[in-house]
Amino acid sequence: MKKSYKEYLHTITTFVFDVDGVFTDNSILITESGELLRKMSVKDGYALKTAIDKGFNVCIISGGTSEGVRARFKGLGVTDIYLGAHHKTIQLNEYLNNKNIAAENVLYMGDDLPDIPPMELIGMPTCPQNAVAEVKNISKYISHKNGGDGCVRDVIEQVLKVQGKWFDNFSAKND
Numbered sequence: 001m002k003k004s005y006k007e008y009l010h011t012i013t014t015f016v017f018d019v020d021g022v023f024t025d026n027s028i029l030i031t032e033s034g035e036l037l038r039k040m041s042v043k044d045g046y047a048l049k050t051a052i053d054k055g056f057n058v059c060i061i062s063g064g065t066s067e068g069v070r071a072r073f074k075g076l077g078v079t080d081i082y083l084g085a086h087h088k089t090i091q092l093n094e095y096l097n098n099k100n101i102a103a104e105n106v107l108y109m110g111d112d113l114p115d116i117p118p119m120e121l122i123g124m125p126t127c128p129q130n131a132v133a134e135v136k137n138i139s140k141y142i143s144h145k146n147g148g149d150g151c152v153r154d155v156i157e158q159v160l161k162v163q164g165k166w167f168d169n170f171s172a173k174n175d
Contacts, residue, residue, distance in 0.1 A: 005141040008124045009162040013105040015051060016092065016118070017152060019062035019069055021111035022128060025148030036066060044152035045076055051156050052077040054165045057099060061091045063114060092118040109155055111135055111147050126155050 020026060023044055029037040052058055059080040060073050066083070073081050080099075082091040096103060104123035108115070111131040119125035119138055126141045128151035136142055143151040160166035 005124070006158075006162060008140060009107075009159045011105050012056075012107045012124060012159045012163075014057035014059070014099075014101050014107070015048075015156065015159075016059045016061060016095070016106055016108040016122070018088075018110040018112075018115050019060060020064055021131070021147040022109050023148060023152060025146065026111075026130075038066070038069065039148060040072065041148060041150055041153070043150050045072075047153035047156040048073075048078070049076045050166075051160065054160060056159075057101060059092075059095050061085045061088050061095075061118070063088075086114070088114060088118045089121060092121065107155060107159065109143075109152065127151075 017023065020038070023040045024038045027039070031037065048058060058078050059082070060078055061082045062069065063086055064083060070081050070083060080095055082095070085091045096106070103121055106122040107124040107126060108119050108122045109126045109128070110119055111128050113132065113134060115135060116138060119135070124141070125139050126143065127135045127139045128143050128145060128147040130146040131139070131142070141155070143154045145151040145154050157166055
């Protein structure tokens with residue numbers, strides 16, 4: 001019998017994310033000076049910061065090279081950021097080895113062909129609703145949200161809820 005994707009969420013300790021098409025909607029604005037601008041969901045950012053605050057490992061692996069992207073993630077508390085990654089398995093393996101993280105405890109969210117090799121190495125491959133078909137085919141979970149529209153929050157919130165760590169520091173007495 002095939003396992004439900006929810007059964008994998010109990011053992012997740014680490015989130016690894018691509019950027020473009022996951023945190024963004026795949027559209028970019030280009031300024032007259034040639035700078036590329038991306039739009040990201042603040043709800044994804046909140047969930048990412050919450051995961052870090054709850055002790056989860058978070059890593060960003062992107063083919064893009066924007067220092068603005070690096071600054072955004074550093075501001076949220078992410079310390080492991082790999083930009084300009086064209087063979088993402090190299091950075092993924094380096095990260096897992098350096099942090100002594102077992103691949104089966106990793107949730108990876110990607111949306112396009114360069115994400116397939118690292119997604120095949122980890123325990124919980126996931127993707128946004130608007131990922132390419134090849135990525136959807138290897139994903140154990142496909143978010144109902146598109147890239148840039150809350151798919152990161154969706155997977156983080158599900159993991160934290162299953163593990164009893166979502167919204168556990170808020171109560172009526174804190175109002």
